[in-house]
Amino acid sequence: MLAKERGKPIKIDQLEALLRGLNKNHSKIPLIEPDLKKRKAGYNGEKAVDYQLSFLKDKKYMVFNDLKLPLAPDYFQIDSLLFTPYYTLILEIKNILGTLTIDSDFNQLIRSYNGIESGFQDPVMQVKRLKLLLQQFFLDHKLTIPPIEYLVVISNPGTILRMSNGQDKKPPYDKIIHSQNLLSEVSKLNSIYKEEKVSKNEMRKIKRVLLNKHSNIFKSILTNYKISEDEILKGIYCEICAGKMERVFGSWYCNYCKFYSKTAHEQKIEDYFLLIKPFITNKELRGFLDIYSRKTAEKILASLNLKTTGSTKGTIYHKEFH
Template sequence: MIGKTREYPKEIMILEAIVRRFPRDDFKKAEFERKLYRKRAGYKGEKALDYFLEQVDHSEMVILNDLRIPINSTHFQIDTLIITPYFLLIIDSKNYAGTLIFLPEFNQLIRIQNDIEEVFPDPILQTKNQAYQLKTFLKKHSMTPPPIEYLVAISNTQAIIKNPTNDREVSYRVFRSSNVAFKLPLFYQKHTQSLLSKNDIKKIARHLVKAHEPLIPDPKSMNLPFNKMVKGVQCPACEAFGMDYHQGKWTCKNCGHKTGDAHIQALRDYFLIFGSSINSKQFRDFTNVKSSSTAKRLLTSMDLNFFGTTKGRTYSPGKNFFD
């Protein structure tokens, strides 16, 4: 069963809002675009692994996706954790393109793409560290885990994987995501003793899900040009900003597209960039809505919580506002 689903990361939502609203003539925009590209690629790789794991028999396992667990004064992250009665399995997804050359002797991964050579940290060592941290965490909370295995899944189907030193650890730990159904039986053959009951598995899963602390970056720490971020409602058709609201419809001045709910994405952007509270005046300023009664009607029509009296009322996202 899936004990924790993989949700669209709040970090990506924040970066998307920043890129949408970043001043076009600011050279720093490219930096955020590159970061967003990497984060989206990583998430795409994780979802590719999820797809192939869906085709595996779940009757004896619990799958936890996207864990971020506190340990001492820091956190460790796990893309995918499979809990079985016989072993725990950590899978780290990599969606790198190009030629991937594993050099475990130096704990390096070399990526060659478009004749450019880059060095990445050894993902095998990364997952090995995650296994150590997970074991430490469980023991600290009075849980004795079974053997903890770890794998690196290469999700990009166009990637060329090379193991020039024929290292056994690389051959054993690195695989393509599409091969996960054939990789799992190797661990069942290796670990034949059932060490966890169904209640033990539920206890471990429940404890990890409860300890999970999602990464939510603070835009205030990103040195953003807040006073220059683009205001206005963005057209969902042509992506131009500055839609006008009249008689219950938003109309794009650029392409003429009409819609009734374009303000929702604008408000999401505001919350993601400027913080989780807004009042009527700020909403009108950000969306260019002239009428205070119209602003109130739009705000109260959305999944928002509100605080305070009518005059000093502020609004914040409801439980499902970002769904």
């Protein structure tokens, strides 16, 4: 049973907004484009794993995809969590192209792709850490802690997994699997854990807490690329000829190609929330859309049905990410 769906990651939306917001010749674009491609490949890989999990139709399974849970002073993120009354399974999903060589003597992973070798952060260490964080989260919220298992799931079926010369695949590296083997790993766990550890009532409580505590935290990506707010283009640009548009009689009008639009600002404001911060004032909106009229800005903001705090000139309009 799917308890929480996987949404499109906010990072992808942010990177797309950043590409829209920068001048086409901006020096950072060659850095941003490959990052976006990687994120999208990762998301597709996660969806491939979701597909495998969708075969677990029995009522005893609860699947939570993409959980971001608070644990002071920070958050932790779980790609997928399979919850049963007998055990819980954390999945760390990796989209890694090429050949992945595991060196258990040095606890390191070497990826070779297109003739280039690169070291990789040990994903087993990463998922082990998630196990500790999840245990702590359950403890903090006075939830029954079930036995917690974990797997690193390689989502791309074309990835070749191998052990370093002469080594046998041994714990903990037997925890790295291909997504097509996920269901057989789940049945293995089912035969190991037969005792009910979490009651039906407790399962409901856990579901409620996980869904309530999940939150998509806003983190600016501008600092990652050392891009300042001033470098983001202000104003509305024509989707046909890329010329700057003017606000005329409640529409956006392009003087160059005569295109006009009533809604051209909607994407731009969405981009503000993704790039700058998840709330905006009238004054900030005027700056970002490059318009002068406070009234126009007010009308635009009112049309977006955003949650507001404060009143009159100090009103702040909030965007909520889910």
